[in-house]
Amino acid sequence: MDIPKLGLGTMGIDDPATIETAIEMGYRHLDTAQIYDNEAAVGDGIDRAGVDRDDLVVATKLWIDQLDRVRESTEESLDRLGLDRVDVLYVHRPKGEYDPEATLAALDELREDGIADAVAVSNFEVGDLDRFRDVLGRAPAANQIEYHPLFQPADRLADARDHDYPLVAYSPLAGGEARDVDAVVEVADRHGVTPEQASLAWLLEKGIHPIPKASSREHLEANRAALDIDLDADDVEAIDGIERENELYPE
Template identity: 45%
Template sequence: MTPSQLPEPGFGTSGHEGDSCTENVVAALEAGYRHVDTAQMYDNEAAVGEALERADVPREEVFLATKVHPSNLAPEDVLESTEASLDRLGVDAADLLYVHWPTGAYDAAETLPAFDEARERGLTRHVGVSNFTTDLLEEAAEILESPVLAHQVESHPWFPQDELVSYARERAITTVAYCPLAQGDVVDSDELEAVAEGYDATPAQVTMAWFAGREGVVAIPKGSDDHVAENLAGHDLDLDDEDRARIDDLAAGRRLVDPDEAAWNR
């Protein structure tokens, strides 16, 4: 699998729980999403698994990713917790298994070979990392026998992560963007509203169109009800170069997720 073959956009499930999570994932799959992202940390793998069972979409058509919690990154815990994740998800294997954060029990020299073993055992088809720096990405690539398929990080118009994206792209690693709609802040942006008016679209849709034009980047917006279809439709919108530049100009280094808190406060 090459980076461009990750289905895009994906559907993020952080913050989705229980029956509403299941309903949202079913809606996303039946609307046309074919990439679903979850994590041990989200405490919703069982709900995602129920959605996979309920949706009228064959399992083999869905690219399913989950992530190992920082507290489960000791080698023996990687394998045991991954098997538990697969049981909750109701699948034989994940398509992509991430190191969620390089914190907690993470030790590159010990943790990463366990991800190779998970792949060798058939627990996952691909390996990825999340919330790494370029130095940590380089270290991971040197230790892993498996290719790093994807690197998941916060990315949105105010925090595009261009340096990390460029670094990953040069190494055939897909950047998977979480919080692509800036936790809903795109809706209140006058600049994005002005761009959207020219396309008879919404600020969320032009943001998704902006992501679709970023080489090597796959966005995973969350959504419910009408937003599921709205975000998907935006991915097929074509922005002209001037409007793309207007969105590029929003970059301000404004991060939404505090790395020191995100790994432990869930």
Template identity: 50%
Template sequence: MSQQQSTDEVPVRDGMPVFGLGTWENDDQQQVADSVQSALEMGYRHIDTAQIYGNEEGVGDGIAAADVPREDIFLASKVWIPKLGHDDVIASTKESLEKLGTEYVDLMYVHWPAGAYDAEETLSAFAELKEDGLIERIGVSNFEPEHLDAARDVLGDDVFVNQVEMHPQLRQEALREYCADADIELVAYSPLARGGVFEMPTVSDIADKHDVSEPQVSLAWLREKGVTAIPKATSESHIRDNWESLALELDDEDIEAIDAIETTERCVNPDFGPDSWA
């Protein structure tokens, strides 16, 4: 059986709760609001959205409805690729804040190094937003080491986090090493491989061993790797199952078994993704 620990509070690293709720592919505003409210009242304190998700208003409604002070919530959004010119970054971020019903976000990401993205132009706008108090931290998403190098040339140590796809079949060893050396946090989207964890025999065997679900194993493995996970969930049962991963402590044998999975599979690979993904 698994070793248990309290799930009264989410662990925090560098001011960011290391577990949160993702809201990708959920543009039903009421459903998003209900999911966010349920998650926050369950104990979640990290909520992740994006301009392209089309649900910032629902996220804001859920935050407003929850019995949790705004200052206790770590709220993140992302600027979409056509809006990455300097002036568009600033204007679209202000629009996001209005939709979210908040005066600031704790973290704003460059969603992809694509579209209108230019390291100097884009990131200088993010720096201005931070200086003005509209965003607390600057993040990037789907950046490979070469993109991170360019971003750090502009921002120095102000690159707080890189959000990337990561799960037992996409373990991101090189990026994890780079980010550890550069003191950049990693956040994993699609941490359940879009449901693929149910089809991974190694993960299923570990789940059976501890009498837990496959999603809990994947989320616990990411936490052991020092990676923040933001699994998407809409139903209260799935939100709770993911939450209960915080009580699961994998042993060395479990970690080694997942690390040894030979299959590599990327779930998200759009045409505008980095060339190295081709």
């Protein structure tokens, strides 16, 4: 699965103009979900931007009460998005109506039918990932989890590396809290960048795919600029070593 290094998280973005601006700026990976209630706005923004559909990676997620009606629910998402396929279709959480055999078989059928290019998971623990591999005989196309300087789940990063699939980091700026963490501020100051950019550069250096949410042009641009920051091993180690922990989305 070819997921761009940096994407746009869209939770809380309801204005199609923001999506359009992001695409014009070069964002090619757009992350939405049924539960964000903004698939229509994301679809409008994609339509307005008018770029080649094949150049975009559009991801949505089936909410936990939809996992026993995968085909119908995905078709409803596609209607809202105004698209005939998504690139990445996630199980949002392994909860609610999630039944590994039935849900994953239904998702895989959509992949075979070309409705979803790839079947992926979100908020999966290592046990859930093992079960996925048992059922479908392969790794998921991605695992999207909370990952930022204040929450670094090493077991999930190791699983992604061992089984060779991308780890997508949600809330990569710790929802805005990264700017208050000393080690992040020190790395940022060394490179003349903001703490938010340092957080993204740290994730990129580790081969993780962050999807920061940003609604202003200034933030959208600043986050894209993180692609050009080169951190050295000491910088990565300094942020890796942060001991303060703050999980924003605990179970």
